[in-house]
Amino acid sequence: MSLKRTKKEDEVWKSDKVRQQRKERLAKMKAKDGYKKPIRDNNKIVRIVSILVVLAIVIGFGGWFAMKNGLRQRYAKAFTVRYDADAKATTETDEDSETEEADKEDTAPKGEVIDKITVAEANIYLGNISQQILQGAGAFSQQGQDALSQPSMYNPEGTLRDDLLLSVEQYAKSGSYNYWKAKQEGLKLDESDQKQIDSNIEQLESIASQSQVTLGHFLSIIYGPGVNESVLREFLEKNLLASKYSEQVNDSLVYDEVTVNQKYDEDPDAYNEVNYRSYFFAGKDTSTETSEEITAEDSAEPVVDMATAKKNAEEFESKVTDEATFEVEADKLGSTDSETQDPDKDATLTTAAKKAYMTPELGEWLFSDERQALDKTVIEESGGYRVVMFIEKYKPVEKVYDSRHILIGVDEEDPEKTDEKSKAKAEEILAEYESGEKTAEAFAELAVKYSEDQGSASNGGQYKEISTGQFVAEYETYCLDPARKPGDVEIVKTVHGYHIIYFEGTTEKWYSTIVNELKQADLQEIYMDVDLHTNITREKGIKYFGKP
Incomplete structure (x- = not known):
């Protein structure tokens, strides 16, 4: 009985001792104001390393986030x-x-x-x-x-x-x-x-x-x-x-008629065109071992040496007296590129040819003032001889025209785009134009708003310098009508649907060519001046250029 009492007293004593030690520890952790002291790490190195680790994690995440979202490319x-x-x-x-x-020093x-x-x-x-x-x-x-x-x-x-x-x-x-x-x-x-x-x-x-x-x-x-x-x-x-x-x-950049005509008179053949017939006899130069292989691109004749090619060309020339005989003799030899050539197209005939795109020898002969219709000759070229017959030289007065249009398509399978509904919509758009300012700018805005022609809608429906044959016949007939005046507007139906056409004007082909040439020369001068006065320097962000 006394033994048990002693053991119990020992347990109470130990508990009191532990409780007292805990109170002492808590007392040490309190500041003078009675609140708990902040926890301090006595090891400064550990504290600094911890901070750096946290910073590295934050910076790494930030860098990953910037790369993931392309922020550096967006702002660098x-x-x-x-x-x-x-x-x-x-x-x-x-x-x-x-x-x-000295200039290098001032960079x-x-x-x-x-x-x-x-x-x-x-x-x-x-x-x-x-x-x-x-x-x-x-x-x-x-x-x-x-x-x-x-x-x-x-x-x-x-x-x-x-x-x-x-x-x-x-x-x-x-x-x-x-x-x-x-x-x-x-x-x-x-x-x-x-x-x-x-x-x-x-x-x-x-x-x-x-x-x-x-x-x-x-x-x-x-x-x-x-x-x-x-x-x-x-x-x-x-x-x-x-x-x-x-x-x-x-x-x-605009140019008057005096300027354009003066440019033409300086060198008419730079703008004139010719029609001619030709047939090429391929030949291989056997005078040197390093001569390139020649293929008969323009002729159905087998490749022979140059002397034979010249003889064949001269024999061909002697047989032709006009366009008909030229075509007959060429047919006897076979048509050029028979597998790819349009069977309805005369392979020997070249039309609307310009001197700038010919070999010097061919250009000089065809554009000579002495040339007469049906004149013929044999001209040596790289890889063979060409028989040429002159037909005519002329100033290209063919009309090219500028116009704008709003296209409303027709699709009978779509109940909202039947012929009747598309025509009615075109008439509504025309009425909207007629009730407004009736200018090219006003028409352009309507084209952007309504036109279904993706090739021109964003440009106000405009097409410039359209040559004969580029557009469907009904469209072309309307624009090339001699009675047509700039600013005329009308609805024209074609296989594509209903076109509301705004006619802007026509010019002759040679005239348009010269205007474009003058404009390009002046623009080139402007661009050179801009390039002289404008400079560009690379910045640090260029290292990210073209890289994911």
Whole structure:
């Protein structure tokens, strides 16, 4: 009994001791104000390492998130574009050579900053430029990346990506300049422009849908990370505004009849055309062992040596006296490229030929002022001899015309697009035009709004310099009617549906050719001046260019 009591007393004593020790520990953990002291790690190294580990985790996650969402491509700068009004063209003189070293010391870019281009924008340029080269493969697909990593076509130490970077710089520089000027001129995008952008986005959405991927995924394959619909839309808006300024410059270049006629009189044969017949006798040069193999591309005759080819050509020439005999003799020898040649087309006849696209010898003979109808000759060419018969030389006065149209298609299988309903809709649109300003600009807005011709709707329904035979007969007949006047509008039905046609005017082919030539020369001078005063520099973000 006493033993049990002693044991119980020992247990109580031990419990009191443990409780007292706990109270003492808690007391030590309290501050003077009675609250619990903060826990401190006496090991500073451990504390610092812990902080660094946390920071590394945060930074790593941030970097992963930025890469995953293309934030660095979206915000990192690839290029800065500047306009230097004081830039001057340099010439290679001895004086320039002496100052070359001094010029190298002053490498800081000069001029007013007119644009900063992100890596995402640069990659959109790359995606567009590379489509043809990569044969449809996205620049940021594995196939595209493998192609971009192939050796450069110009620099033994570079890659195809480096080659395309140079092209991107040129597009970016001119685009930035035009965008800058457009803003200075107060140009803005209108409803038709926005519809064009919407149409571009919709086409990409359609392609993505056909590929069973989202638009965002499709854009990342074509244009790389960081390019979503919003970024692409902003890019398209910027470049469309730049295009509006470029078009404004183009439209400002006009030339009067005196200037055009003077240009023609300086060299008529540069614009005249000829019709002629020809037949080629292929021959092989056996005078050297290194002569190339010659194939009979223009002749059904077997390949022989040059002397025999000349003899055959001369015999052929002696037998032909007019176009009919020329055609008969050619038929005896066989038609050219019989498997691919249109059986209804005369293979020996060439029409509307220009001197610029002929060999010098052929051009000089055909365009000689001494030439008479049915003159004939044999001309030596690379790989054989050509028998030529002159028919006529003329100033091309064929009419080319400009017009706008709104197409409303007909589909009898669609109850909403029957002939009757489509005609009624065309008449409603015409009435809307007639009740408005009745200008080309007003018609263009309606074309953007209503036309079903995807090839011209976004451009206000406009087609320029249409030659005879390019459009369906009913359309052409309306536009080439001698009574037609600029500004005439009418509904014309063709196999495509109902066209509301706005006629803008006609010019003769030779006249249009010269106007375009003069315009191209002036535009080239303008572009050279812009290139002189505009410079582009690469920024740190360029290291992300063309890379996923």
